[in-house]
Amino acid sequence: MQPIYLDNAATTQVEPMVFEAMLPFLSDEFGNPSSLHPLGVQAKRALDRARESVARTLGAEPSGVIFTAGGTEANNLLIKGVLGGVLGGVLGRAGQKRPDPGKEPHVLSSKLEHASVLESLAVLGQDCRVEWVANDDLGMIDEKELLSRVGERTRLVTLLWGNNEIGSLQPAERLARAIKSKNPRTVVHFDGVQCVGKVPVRLRGTDIDALTISGHKIHGPKGVGALVLGRRVELNPLLSGGGQESGRRSGTENVAFAVALARAVELAKERLSEQVGLMARLRDRLEAGIRSSVSGVRLNGDPKNRLPHILSLSFEGVVGEVLLHHLERDGVYVATGSACSERKSEPSHVLREIGCDDGRARSTLRFSLSRRTSEEDVERALDVIPRVVEEVRLVVGELS
Amino acid sequence: MEHGTGTDLLVESDQDLKMSRILVRYGELALRGKNRGEYEKLLALNIKRMLADFEKVSITRMRGRLIIHCSGEVSEAMDRVCDAFGVHSVSPCFSVPAKIEAIRAEAVRLMGEELSERSSDGSGVTFRIQTRRAEKVFPMNSSEINRDVGSAVLDVYPGLKVKLKNPEIMVEVEVRTSIAHLYTKRLPGPLGLPVTSAGKVVSLLSGGIDSPVASYLAMKRGCEVVLINYHSYPFIGEASKEKVIALARRLVKYQPRIRLHIIPFAEIQKEVKRTAFESYRTVLYRRAMQKIAGRIASIEGALALVTGDCLGQVASQSLENLHCIGSATKYQVLRPLVSYDKTEVIDIARRIGTFDTSILPEPDCCTVFQPRRPVIRGVVAKAEELEANFDLDRLIQEAVEQREIVRLDCQGRESRRMADKS
Numbered sequence: 021m022q023p024i025y026l027d028n029a030a031t032t033q034v035e036p037m038v039f040e041a042m043l044p045f046l047s048d049e050f051g052n053p054s055s056l057h058p059l060g061v062q063a064k065r066a067l068d069r070a071r072e073s074v075a076r077t078l079g080a081e082p083s084g085v086i087f088t089a090g091g092t093e094a095n096n097l098l099i100k101g102v103l104g105g106v107l108g109g110v111l112g113r114a115g116q117k118r119p120d121p122g123k124e125p126h127v128l129s130s131k132l133e134h135a136s137v138l139e140s141l142a143v144l145g146q147d148c149r150v151e152w153v154a155n156d157d158l159g160m161i162d163e164k165e166l167l168s169r170v171g172e173r174t175r176l177v178t179l180l181w182g183n184n185e186i187g188s189l190q191p192a193e194r195l196a197r198a199i200k201s202k203n204p205r206t207v208v209h210f211d212g213v214q215c216v217g218k219v220p221v222r223l224r225g226t227d228i229d230a231l232t233i234s235g236h237k238i239h240g241p242k243g244v245g246a247l248v249l250g251r252r253v254e255l256n257p258l259l260s261g262g263g264q265e266s267g268r269r270s271g272t273e274n275v276a277f278a279v280a281l282a283r284a285v286e287l288a289k290e291r292l293s294e295q296v297g298l299m300a301r302l303r304d305r306l307e308a309g310i311r312s313s314v315s316g317v318r319l320n321g322d323p324k325n326r327l328p329h330i331l332s333l334s335f336e337g338v339v340g341e342v343l344l345h346h347l348e349r350d351g352v353y354v355a356t357g358s359a360c361s362e363r364k365s366e367p368s369h370v371l372r373e374i375g376c377d378d379g380r381a382r383s384t385l386r387f388s389l390s391r392r393t394s395e396e397d398v399e400r401a402l403d404v405i406p407r408v409v410e411e412v413r414l415v416v417g418e419l420s
Numbered sequence: 421m422e423h424g425t426g427t428d429l430l431v432e433s434d435q436d437l438k439m440s441r442i443l444v445r446y447g448e449l450a451l452r453g454k455n456r457g458e459y460e461k462l463l464a465l466n467i468k469r470m471l472a473d474f475e476k477v478s479i480t481r482m483r484g485r486l487i488i489h490c491s492g493e494v495s496e497a498m499d500r501v502c503d504a505f506g507v508h509s510v511s512p513c514f515s516v517p518a519k520i521e522a523i524r525a526e527a528v529r530l531m532g533e534e535l536s537e538r539s540s541d542g543s544g545v546t547f548r549i550q551t552r553r554a555e556k557v558f559p560m561n562s563s564e565i566n567r568d569v570g571s572a573v574l575d576v577y578p579g580l581k582v583k584l585k586n587p588e589i590m591v592e593v594e595v596r597t598s599i600a601h602l603y604t605k606r607l608p609g610p611l612g613l614p615v616t617s618a619g620k621v622v623s624l625l626s627g628g629i630d631s632p633v634a635s636y637l638a639m640k641r642g643c644e645v646v647l648i649n650y651h652s653y654p655f656i657g658e659a660s661k662e663k664v665i666a667l668a669r670r671l672v673k674y675q676p677r678i679r680l681h682i683i684p685f686a687e688i689q690k691e692v693k694r695t696a697f698e699s700y701r702t703v704l705y706r707r708a709m710q711k712i713a714g715r716i717a718s719i720e721g722a723l724a725l726v727t728g729d730c731l732g733q734v735a736s737q738s739l740e741n742l743h744c745i746g747s748a749t750k751y752q753v754l755r756p757l758v759s760y761d762k763t764e765v766i767d768i769a770r771r772i773g774t775f776d777t778s779i780l781p782e783p784d785c786c787t788v789f790q791p792r793r794p795v796i797r798g799v800v801a802k803a804e805e806l807e808a809n810f811d812l813d814r815l816i817q818e819a820v821e822q823r824e825i826v827r828l829d830c831q832g833r834e835s836r837r838m839a840d841k842s
Contacts, residue, residue, distance in 0.1 A: 345655065417693075
């Protein structure tokens with residue numbers, strides 16, 4: 021029997037239409053967009069059309085779309101690119117003067133961010149003043165505190181729009197508007213990797229300046245994403261080279277994957293209204309089914325403001341990883357924390373930040389759906405989950 | 421392969437002279453009496469397997485050495501031979517017709533290479549020529565050749581200084597009937613005895629740092645190592661199994677063919693947890709592991725078990741516990757690391773290339789139902805009494821029947837299958 025895949029926040033299966041869209045560029049239409057002959061021109065045209073499509077779908081200008089190798093690179097490019105612009109280049113600036121104390125650029129972010137943001141800010145820590153905005157135990161940013169900290173020198177606010185571990189969904193547009201009203205020059209960035217196809221995502225008509233998206237979370241291939249800019253943002257490139265992507269991301273463009281990303285974004289948007297209600301309904305069914313048949317289950321994240329596809333539950337008295345392998349044995353594939361942090365021995369930083377103790381953090385599983393998840397999948401998972409939790413609790417006994 | 425004749429291979433054609441040659445000196449096995457031939461054959465066989473992807477490999481025995489002829493990347497071949505247990509040292513070897521003019525020219529060329537590696541014109545660099553004649557038919561004797569070739573080298577590199585004791589560069593010349601071999605470099609081998617020469621052992625491989633090193637050291641003393649791993653699915657995942665296979669893949673460099681038996685272990689751990697008191701769990705797990713390893717030893721025809729135990733490394737690695745665990749099997753338990761410090765083990769693990777895999781954070785079966793306070797002085801009678809509370813024999817039988825067998829070789833081939841039930 022096919023396993024029931026409930027780990028779509030880690031990655032998704034490539035949609036056949038996306039796969040087909042990219043195939044020509046892995047065979048006959050193999051040109052380099054920079055070449056001047058017809059093969060190159062064809063490739064350039066495909067790349068331009070992909071760029072236009074992403075821009076149209078997300079409400080941006082084509083010139084604002086920078087294709088990257090994924091969400092991590094897009095976050096790195098935005099953060100280091102924006103702050104590097106202030107500092108005169110993040111890398112290789114030995115001998116240059118540090119900004120005077122008190123005059124460093126000011127950055128606001130939160131402790132709930134993806135590792136690519138946390139680590140990028142850690143690298144820049146010496147040269148900017150990073151402040152972490154508090155969040156509540158549901159994973160929501162403290163809006164008042166955020167706004168009270170936006171000031172004259174605030175160069176960048178970077179936040180996770182929808183949390184990949186617990187699903188909490190920030191009111192991105194409202195936050196952006198409020199930030200801009202305090203300082204119109206602040207760059208407002210949201211990591212929307214989990215949001216595309218799950219909630220309406222648009223830059224035009226909002227005050228969001230920059231958005232990170234990723235292909236493989238929305239039924240596209242791994243290894244492609246984009247930084248989408250809503251207005252002109254001065255960016256120092258991370259990579260030195262041939263000046264592709266208007267000098268902001270050197271390296272021969274990945275035409276096939278850019279085409280795939282565009283198709284994946286289009287499909288995500290086309291199907292948003294019809295699918296999202298269904299996804300949320302299935303997620304609710306899964307949650308209710310588990311909570312009605314298993315004792316000692318607690319929800320992590322905000323029950324109201326949340327993504328429709330992520331469900332994070334703690335199962336009292338069991339180790340998440342042990343439960344995960346027992347579920348996998350019976351054909352249900354889920355995650356413990358986030359896929360990127362699963363192999364760390366430390367429990368998830370997100371769960372810690374929303375006040376889970378180590379025991380609760382370690383007993384957490386994340387179920388994540390996609391538009392390919394069916395009602396039957398959820399019902400079958402519900403046949404397995406309560407039985408397996410009981411089995412594990414019985415074996416593990418008093419030791420948790 | 422040509423070996424066992426004990427005579428020099430007569431090499432006359434230019435074609436043969438163009439082949440790369442590697443001279444292999446044996447270590448300890450050169451001291452062996454009657455069995456020496458067997459050891460040499462095994463060493464040659466192991467080397468042949470390590471070089472299976474090279475074209476036209478042939479190995480010749482020559483007066484207590486092996487000469488490998490091969491075409492292809494000689495430095496890659498040398499690297500591999502340097503990992504063959506039983507090898508004392510290895511030299512890239514250059515062969516010319518046994519004529520004094522040819523020997524002189526080759527010696528000058530080799531000296532040129534040595535000096536260019538040192539970015540030197542020879543000023544102040546010490547050297548000597550050391551000649552051996554196998555057959556005494558050459559018209560000059562060894563010291564005459566030394567002087568002749570030495571002065572030819574000095575003519576080209578007048579800055580060099582002759583030094584008989586510990587020179588910086590030694591050009592060695594071996595004159596055979598029709599051919600002369602010259603070499604300047606000696607790379608150290610790993611010493612030990614050729615793998616498989618000592619017989620077969622079953623080595624308990626966890627995902628940790630110690631057990632791959634223990635397996636390596638058993639190979640070093642000539643053991644053919646069969647690996648066994650205990651996998652507690654679904655308490656730990658497939659990734660832990662992949663890690664253990666990755667470790668076996670590192671070891672295949674030293675033993676060209678390896679079998680790894682992966683034993684499902686969760687049912688035994690569940691029964692131990694259900695029936696025995698907590699502090700004895702670890703001891704009982706390990707006794708069960710020894711019993712299973714004994715079963716595999718009898719299936720494989722092995723004569724001993726190997727573990728990575730180190731006396732006192734953790735509190736539960738006490739002499740009492742080693743006794744309590746070891747007494748679960750009738751097989752000898754070899755513990756190559758018994759006296760090593762952890763840092764010494766880590767040094768070896770780094771050198772043999774297992775360390776980086778060992779430290780990947782995958783759980784192993786020992787983490788399942790780990791007791792908070794394991795017993796420090798396990799008692800055999802107590803362990804046996806606890807084992808009588810459940811059907812250990814049946815569980816062991818089932819675990820052995822349900823094992824998976826992974827076969828690996830040094831050419832990167834790998835196959836997995838479930839054991840045949842019989």
